[in-house]
């Protein structure tokens with residue numbers, strides 16, 4: 001049996017506190033950079049950070065967050081006001097956004113790999129409600145509680161807009177960084193590449209995106225647009241919409257962030273006048289919400305398509321896609337009078353790995369098998385996992401049959417190499433059944449059945465070998481497909 005893998009060391013409280021403090025300092029400075037009216041920031045990143053602290057660290061992180069908020073604001077505020085405004089402000093923030101984070105915690109942990117449309121909607125609504133509550137509470141905190149009635153609306157809106165923009169900008173970034181750049185990055189990149197390879201029109205989509213981005217730059221930065229400028233700037237949401245619909249949340253959000261930077265940076269750098277802070281905040285909110293919702297609907301469709309066509313463990317084609325592909329390749333082979341091969345691969349001794357090292361180790365081995373198979377064939381060949389430890393390879397456009405012998409040999413050699421599974425090393429081999437079109441089967445059904453039979457013959461003969469169907473002396477199923485070579 002494998003010795004249990006030691007748990008990954010968790011960072012200590014002190015280092016967590018330092019990281020949190022550094023994050024709050026950055027968020028505070030980032031928000032201050034966009035303070036376009038005295039005490040009114042276009043976005044308040046601290047709100048998003050507190051929600052993220054609740055989502056990632058749970059309720060234990062919240063007292064720490066409260067202390068961090070007070071500490072980072074200390075140098076920027078007169079000491080007298082600290083006991084009232086700052087502590088009360090920190091408590092308000094932690095109570096509302098921390099609670100929102102705790103509420104989102106379970107959902108976020110489940111949806112760590114992607115924002116589904118449902119999750120994106122849910123998150124947007126929670127952000128909206130939390131920012132409304134927080135802005136409402138702010139009016140009861142000094143010095144805002146002594147403001148005249150007429151000014152309360154403006155204060156409420158600037159708090160609400162800044163907090164909501166800050167949440168919508170920051171939380172998805174944190175969640176996506178956590179989920180996507182973690183240990184599964186490699187498989188994510190592979191899945192991403194595969195998905196792109198599958199989608200046609202990539203070049204025109206990119207051109208469309210570049211055109212939309214240029215349009216935004218012109219709209220947002222050209223002062224000649226004069227009065228129409230601020231109103232037209234809402235069209236800067238266009239590239240975000242295009243990017244999100246074409247490529248999903250992650251890409252859409254990157255474009256949204258760039259768009260927000262393009263909108264905010266000139267204001268902050270050149271101290272340009274801003275007509276209405278709320279307008280600007282609303283644009284940021286609309287931009288980020290568009291990226292989330294449009295991107296999530298794209299990701300949902302992609303997810304469904306992947307589910308229907310790919311094996312989620314290995315990223316290879318699944319049985320359904322394999323069936324489509326073999327029919328398609330057979331049609332091509334008949335039309336061009338090419339021969340085609342089907343390899344039916346079943347691992348030898350895989351159950352023992354599962355039994356000895358556990359299901360997770362078995363899964364890791366299957367993923368490595370998939371990677372190794374990919375090194376043995378061309379990109380145009382189709383590798384599928386039919387289920388369990390059964391794989392198939394379709395080799396279309398065969399120049400001559402000797403190629404199959406070589407590939408079969410490569411596969412056997414590759415799959416025999418030891419598998420490093422964490423702290424243990426496992427060994428398996430493979431039995432391969434080979435059926436060639438047209439000699440070993442005209443139809444997909446014949447070809448699959450005959451390759452499967454040849455694979456069982458390889459097992460019977462002692463495993464770790466490839467057997468060609470035509471070479472087996474087996475009872476005849478159909479006269480044509482079982483004729484000896």
Ligand SMILES: Nc1nc2c(ncn2[C@@H]2O[C@H](COP(=O)(O)OP(=O)(O)OP(=O)(O)O)[C@@H](O)[C@H]2O)c(=O)[nH]1
Pocket residue numbers: 313346347348349350351352354358359360361362363366387388389
């Ligand atoms: N880890 C893991 N195991 C799986 C998965 N799907 C099926 N299995 C297991 O794979 C094993 C396949 O059984 P067999 O094909 O009989 O295993 P084997 O030891 O290779 O036997 P031979 O094919 O006779 O050499 C079974 O124990 C299944 O429970 C999966 O997705 N992950």
